[in-house]
Amino acid sequence: MSDGTTLCQTCGDVAVTKFLSLGLQPACLFPANAAEAETEQAWPLDLGFCPQCSLVQITEPVDERILFAGDYHHIAGLTGGYRRHLQGLADELAKFRDSLDGAPRRRSVIEIGSNDGSLLDELAKRDFGVLGVDPNGVETAAGSPVVKEYFSADLATRLLAGHQPADVVLALNTFAHITNLRDFLDGVCTVLNDDGIFVSESHYLPDLLQTLQYDFAYHEHSRYYSLMALQAVFKLHGLEVFHIERIPTHGGSVRVYAGFEGAHEVRDSVSTLRTYEDTLQLTSEATYREFAGRVEEHRDRLRALLAEVKRDGSRVAAASSPARAVTLLNYCSLGPAELDFLSEISPRKIGKLSPGTHIPVVHQDRLCGPDQPEYALLLSWHIIDELASRLRQEGFTGKFLVPLPEPQVLDEL
Numbered sequence: 001m002s003d004g005t006t007l008c009q010t011c012g013d014v015a016v017t018k019f020l021s022l023g024l025q026p027a028c029l030f031p032a033n034a035a036e037a038e039t040e041q042a043w044p045l046d047l048g049f050c051p052q053c054s055l056v057q058i059t060e061p062v063d064e065r066i067l068f069a070g071d072y073h074h075i076a077g078l079t080g081g082y083r084r085h086l087q088g089l090a091d092e093l094a095k096f097r098d099s100l101d102g103a104p105r106r107r108s109v110i111e112i113g114s115n116d117g118s119l120l121d122e123l124a125k126r127d128f129g130v131l132g133v134d135p136n137g138v139e140t141a142a143g144s145p146v147v148k149e150y151f152s153a154d155l156a157t158r159l160l161a162g163h164q165p166a167d168v169v170l171a172l173n174t175f176a177h178i179t180n181l182r183d184f185l186d187g188v189c190t191v192l193n194d195d196g197i198f199v200s201e202s203h204y205l206p207d208l209l210q211t212l213q214y215d216f217a218y219h220e221h222s223r224y225y226s227l228m229a230l231q232a233v234f235k236l237h238g239l240e241v242f243h244i245e246r247i248p249t250h251g252g253s254v255r256v257y258a259g260f261e262g263a264h265e266v267r268d269s270v271s272t273l274r275t276y277e278d279t280l281q282l283t284s285e286a287t288y289r290e291f292a293g294r295v296e297e298h299r300d301r302l303r304a305l306l307a308e309v310k311r312d313g314s315r316v317a318a319a320s321s322p323a324r325a326v327t328l329l330n331y332c333s334l335g336p337a338e339l340d341f342l343s344e345i346s347p348r349k350i351g352k353l354s355p356g357t358h359i360p361v362v363h364q365d366r367l368c369g370p371d372q373p374e375y376a377l378l379l380s381w382h383i384i385d386e387l388a389s390r391l392r393q394e395g396f397t398g399k400f401l402v403p404l405p406e407p408q409v410l411d412e413l
């Protein structure tokens with residue numbers, strides 16, 4: 001709106017209260033060279049919360065069609081841990097299917113944001129009929145079909161013309177990213193069977209607040225959910241959460257099972273988590289002001305730690321370049337003066353520059369080879385054990401720095 005007010009994406013008529021400005025932030029697209037870096041765009045990244053439903057949201061979202069243009073970063077590099085996570089989810093869904101009453105029949109799944117199709121293939125192995133929807137989707141290893149479009153109410157209507165309604169609709173880590181939430185949920189309701197389930201996984205707001213994960217915020221990720229916020233938006237569409245689990249993905253997430261109101265028995269997990277949230281004051285401005293204060297302090301402490309370890313001439317490079325690193329590097333103004341390079345194994349990023357901060361991205365061999373730096377900053381700090389042990393195996397002998405939740409040198413890893 002022109003007066004600077006942002007209205008809650010769910011509540012519609014409630015103004016969002018801004019609580020944190022993370023400065024100008026680019027999209028997570030890696031410029032190929034200095035000339036491309038010069039024309040790179042950046043937008044203000046400000047977070048606000050809704051005092052009615054607690055939804056935390058970017059106050060001026062950038063259109064996903066701009067952000068996801070070109071070579072998108074999620075396709076490459078699913079970690080081993082995440083692959084196991086997807087297998088576990090496929091097992092859960094198979095168990096759920098087997099518990100359903102009625103004549104056995106092949107159940108169908110639509111996965112929105114199917115990425116490289118790992119989960120689709122796992123579900124196909126367990127005898128689900130599968131369909132992926134992902135504008136950047138690729139041919140899956142096992143040949144599961146993928147519609148290469150953005151999911152929307154319009155696409156849902158077209159899908160239904162050629163398919164049975166879905167027994168399961170999945171949206172893993174896409175549900176927080178889509179720009180038009182209401183249109184998306186209209187589409188989910190269109191394709192979902194009356195007794196079908198909509199399963200989503202998203203970062204969990206209370207975990208983000210408690211462990212100071214401001215690096216979760218980037219333009220592609222336009223909202224951050226509590227159970228309270230999810231219940232509010234589902235209600236508008238005649239849906240309800242009937243089961244919810246906290247899972248460790250991305251440093252603290254929830255797996256949420258929803259269906260049409262009354263279609264499934266609501267489990268105790270819902271009231272238990274809601275009771276917990278009621279103690280956290282997620283609709284109170286003080287909660288978010290306190291968080292913002294800790295974020296600002298953190299930036300100063302991380303910069304001071306880097307300056308301290310470099311005082312004796314030690315070199316520091318960053319290990320890996322996940323999407324969440326873009327916000328941290330830009331907000332803390334960490335560029336080539338602070339970090340010699342970012343190491344990567346993805347050929348899509350090697351040889352390019354980091355978004356906004358323009359640090360060279362080089363092959364991981366440089367971090368683990370004979371002329372290696374003394375310190376490696378672990379930007380994927382949420383999978384610290386997996387990452388550190390991989391780097392040790394590859395030959396990195398220096399010390400590890402972690403940026404969050406508390407900037408520190410880890411001697412023991």
Ligand SMILES: [Zn+2]
Binds near residue numbers: 008009052053055
């Ligand atoms: Zn709201």
